[in-house]
Amino acid sequence: MANVIDDATIDYVGILAKLELSDEEKEQAKKDMASMLDYIDQLNELDTTGVEPMSHVFPVENVMREDVVTNGDMSEQTLFNAPERKDTAFVVPKTVD
Amino acid sequence: MGLLDLTAAELAGQIKAGKTTAVEAMEAVIANIDSKEKELNCYVTFDREAALSAAREAQKKIEAGELDGPLAGVPVAIKDNMCTKDVLTTCSSKILGNFVPQFSSDAVERIKAAGAVMIGKTNMDEFAMGSTTETSAYGATKNPWNTQHVPGGSSGGSAAAVAAGECFCALGSDTGGSIRQPASYCGVVGMKPTYGTVSRYGLIAYGSSLDQIGPLCKDVTDCAVIMEVMAGHDPKDSTSVERKDTDFTSALVNDVTGMRIGIPRDYFGDGLDPQVKKAVLDAAEVLRSKGAVVEEFDLSLVEYAIPAYYTIAAAEASSNLERFDGVKYGYRAKDYEGLHSMYKKTRSEGFGAEVKRRIMLGSFVLSSGYYDAYYLKALRVKAMIKKAFDEAFSKYDVILGPVAPTTAPELGSSLADPIKMYLGDIYTISVNLAGLPGMSVPCGKDENGLPIGVQLIGDCFNEKKLIQTAYTYEQARGKFE
Numbered sequence: 159m160a161n162v163i164d165d166a167t168i169d170y171v172g173i174l175a176k177l178e179l180s181d182e183e184k185e186q187a188k189k190d191m192a193s194m195l196d197y198i199d200q201l202n203e204l205d206t207t208g209v210e211p212m213s214h215v216f217p218v219e220n221v222m223r224e225d226v227v228t229n230g231d232m233s234e235q236t237l238f239n240a241p242e243r244k245d246t247a248f249v250v251p252k253t254v255d
Numbered sequence: 256m257g258l259l260d261l262t263a264a265e266l267a268g269q270i271k272a273g274k275t276t277a278v279e280a281m282e283a284v285i286a287n288i289d290s291k292e293k294e295l296n297c298y299v300t301f302d303r304e305a306a307l308s309a310a311r312e313a314q315k316k317i318e319a320g321e322l323d324g325p326l327a328g329v330p331v332a333i334k335d336n337m338c339t340k341d342v343l344t345t346c347s348s349k350i351l352g353n354f355v356p357q358f359s360s361d362a363v364e365r366i367k368a369a370g371a372v373m374i375g376k377t378n379m380d381e382f383a384m385g386s387t388t389e390t391s392a393y394g395a396t397k398n399p400w401n402t403q404h405v406p407g408g409s410s411g412g413s414a415a416a417v418a419a420g421e422c423f424c425a426l427g428s429d430t431g432g433s434i435r436q437p438a439s440y441c442g443v444v445g446m447k448p449t450y451g452t453v454s455r456y457g458l459i460a461y462g463s464s465l466d467q468i469g470p471l472c473k474d475v476t477d478c479a480v481i482m483e484v485m486a487g488h489d490p491k492d493s494t495s496v497e498r499k500d501t502d503f504t505s506a507l508v509n510d511v512t513g514m515r516i517g518i519p520r521d522y523f524g525d526g527l528d529p530q531v532k533k534a535v536l537d538a539a540e541v542l543r544s545k546g547a548v549v550e551e552f553d554l555s556l557v558e559y560a561i562p563a564y565y566t567i568a569a570a571e572a573s574s575n576l577e578r579f580d581g582v583k584y585g586y587r588a589k590d591y592e593g594l595h596s597m598y599k600k601t602r603s604e605g606f607g608a609e610v611k612r613r614i615m616l617g618s619f620v621l622s623s624g625y626y627d628a629y630y631l632k633a634l635r636v637k638a639m640i641k642k643a644f645d646e647a648f649s650k651y652d653v654i655l656g657p658v659a660p661t662t663a664p665e666l667g668s669s670l671a672d673p674i675k676m677y678l679g680d681i682y683t684i685s686v687n688l689a690g691l692p693g694m695s696v697p698c699g700k701d702e703n704g705l706p707i708g709v710q711l712i713g714d715c716f717n718e719k720k721l722i723q724t725a726y727t728y729e730q731a732r733g734k735f736e
Contacts, residue, residue, distance in 0.1 A: 174618040174619075178603045191619065197561075197562055198566055202632070204556075206632060209638050212634055220493070235358070240584065242587070
């Protein structure tokens, strides 16, 4: 196996992915990611010099519209599924002291 | 012949002619669900009262002449990753276990406008990540042909529901084969349209540059009818394409004279089950006998599609699934200390193992220092794969090959080795990378009686050639049972 994922890397990925892993999950994730990266490394067999990365198959452009409100007040619909709300706001744990 | 033997188009015709009603059709479906659902588990959400009252309402409108669309009165199932107003939409995940959308996806709105009556929401791999419907947080779906086997995935609930007569047709979504592969495993017709043909508005995103909604149905005619209903430009999806040629039913023509069909040799190598190979090549022979020009060619780059796909799909998934943070909707962890702990605990408790695996891989390939080596590399390979297809379509109208290397595997045999499971997507995923339309049509069964599908792939915007080829094949093949 060419790729080895160490604890520091998996902890960093956990921060990026906003996931908290148990020790057991962490060991499994290290193994899974290493084997996936080994597999993905096959792509290095291809010479892609001069090939432009293609994010969309068709040319996609920003779609603009006039800056006018068309959908009315949807705050009730927006808040309908909130785990916790107060009046017309989402409630989250305190973020600044 | 019972009501449940009718296709969606036939049923709509009989309702229109007054020979049956939307209510009778829904009652027949519900009776069938009552006898089979306990074993198959096709649905995450099924509300019989709501389904019946929707059918009654549709029937009233049909009789009043207010509803006469091509699906008027037809009971339809919807994959649980499409938002449906006031109806639970879970994506088969714990993290959306209580999510009740306040709007419907564009595709759902369009089939309802055409008269379809929703039965319920079908089971799937969690967030459409999987090839077996076993990663669902709400239990696996079973293959109606043999309940020891998976129905495929991720639209496994939709495919199984069509095959079992628990609906007349269903909507699915396809990011790497999630319509075509379960269609193949369950012996039904499935189509992934050209990227941008069906609006993604209200489809809970997995890999946004790859996701497309499409139909799973009993025959090619239903496929064309539903595609015609769903296709169309939507200003709410910025990647939606303006197309004028969406009169797909006009391609239901029993003729392939002169149709140039290419068979990629690289789709018939190691790993392909000999019974699948035979059934697929037999289907090609049928088309040749009908006047198609069939020849073999080398597509190239086939083995690189899987690593490119999993890099790109994981990257997009890690970004798309950031929104599930316990603030706006869905699950929120009970015990936490502060905001970051709330995010992390919510996501760790809410997502299943396969989803976490892909989010982590995606976060890694997008991270500083690895972005060029992995993510951009994969996008470069994607461009090369697209070019290989462009060259193929300068010579051929349709590419024909298998959908999957095998028939449906046994339950519990796939998840232990993710890479092995990913390899099962080898013939379907390059179609998503290149944005092409692809279709699965039943073409035989293996020695255990499990269905085999043949895949037809077209150039962008050439669904009609696929429908014409599939229809001609289906006419020659006869009823699949």
